Amino acid sequence: MTGQLELIATAPMGLEAIVARELKDLGYEDLKVENGRVTFKGDLIDICRCNLWLRTTDRILVKMGEFPARTFDELFEGTKALPWADWIPIHGEFPVEGRSHKSQLSSVPASQGIVKKAVVEKLKETYRTDWFAENGPRYVIEVNLLNDIALITLDTTGPGLHKRGYRRLITEAPLKETLAAALILLSRWNVNRPFYDPCCGSGTLPIEAAMIGWNIAPGLRRSFNAENWPIIPEKLWEEAREEAFDAMDDSVPLEITGSDIDEKAIEVALAAAKGAGLAKEIKFKTLPAARIEPQGEYGCLITNPPYGERLGDEKEARKLISQLGRVAASLPTWSFFAITPTKQFESDFHRTADKRRKLFNGRIECQYLQFLGPLPPRRP
Known part of the structure; x- marks a missing residue:
């Protein structure tokens, strides 16, 4: 492999700018932000660093190539021209996944088959064999067809980056760790301010806040597909973890x-906090929202309150929002943030949001409502 790589951090819809900001904070420049992804330049060590550090992205891909593909011949030849043997060893496992949108090649299974065939033909030329055992490291190839352009990538991550490794159990309707981290990064919370989640469920928001507060890389407790790739020396992973x-x-x-x-839910949250090594640092309480009493000044309350569509009782969900509104009224220096699909949230909360941002919780379109209190006074 020669020269810099083109890497892609995939982003859930609406979070592309947050992923880009994370990359800038890590020192990456010349970013290209598109729907669902941020493309940037890097070396092999950057595959390790980005998998370990990015909180809001789904996975890190290597961009193998991009070319017009209106026919299966074009898809085959374009894929075969790429340097597959630089990456995939003779015993490597290389399944192909795919998607197609607004393209003449609309059959995803057929396109996957063509890409697989092209990669096999290219590897045959290098390894001089007609058969591949595919019993070694895993290289997931993805063909993404959009407007008759094929984007071919290799997935370095494996299971999505929301799987931090600290959670064994989940509650009903959990918040993805990547989305939880995004909600915190979009707020004005920092480690010097109190943090409270009154509907914490399995504890995702408090745990992600603690990890951000202590600058804990979210991928430290898990492994990645690319850790087994011969092209990336083990010492690079060791260096990145160090x-x-x-x-x-x-x-x-x-x-x-x-x-x-x-x-x-609190039992599940405590187990997750223990898995993250943060059981002694986060307080968890079994308490209805009407009885919470957040302590301190200039805090941030960030939550994913239950709603009728998700948990089946709209009347109770609206009552909860009203209770949160009363808590907010009693805490004039605090800021409040809630992700919700509920259209009448602000009227039930008895306050108009200062900012709104469209986000998706899974496939549910939501608003991230921000009710901003004063910022803490600057420290001398």
């Missing part, structure tokens, strides 16, 4: 609390 451990700062006291009316 950097991540050195960057942690657990000297700052955390004021992070999660509560929920469901005792079983």
Whole structure:
């Protein structure tokens, strides 16, 4: 492999700008932001660093090539021209996944088959064999057809980056870790402010806040497909993990609390916090929203409240929002943030949001409503 790689951080709809901001904060420049992805330049070490550090992206892909593909012949020849043997060893496993949108090649299974055949033909030329055992490291190839352009990528991540490795159990309707991190990064919370989630469920928001507060790389507790690739020396992964451990700062006291009316949810949250190594740092309480009493000044309450469509009882969901509104009225220095598909949230909350942002919780279109309190006074 020669020269810099083109890498792609895939982004859930609506979070592309947050992923781009994360990449800039990590020192990457010359970013190309498109629907569902941010493309940037990097080396092999950057595959390791980005998988370890990015909080809001789904996965890190290597861009193998992009070319017009209106026919199966064009798709075959374009794919075969790419340097597959630079990446995939003779025993590598290389399944092909695909998607197609507004393209003449609309059959995804057929397109996957053509790409697989082209990669096999190219590897045959290098390895001088007619058969591949595919019992080695995993290289997931993706063909993405959009407007008759084929984008061919290799997935370095494996299971999506929302799978941090700290969660064994989940509650009903959990929030993805990547979305939880995005909600926190979109708020004005920092480690010097109190944090409260009154509908914490399995604890995702408090745990992600603690990881951000202590600068814990979210991928430290898991493995990635590319860790088994011969092209990436083991020492690069070791170097990236060492950097991540050195960057942690657990000297700052955390004021992070999660509560929920469901005792079983709190048990799940405690287990997850323990899995993340944060059980002693986050307070969890079994408590209805009407009885919460967040402590401190200039805090941030960030939550994913239950709603009728999700948990089946609209009357109770609206009552909860009203209770949260009363809590907000009693905390004049706090800021409040809620992700919700509920159209009447602001009227039930008895306050108009200062900012709104369209986001998707899974496939459900939501608004991220932001009710902003004053910023903390600057420290001398």
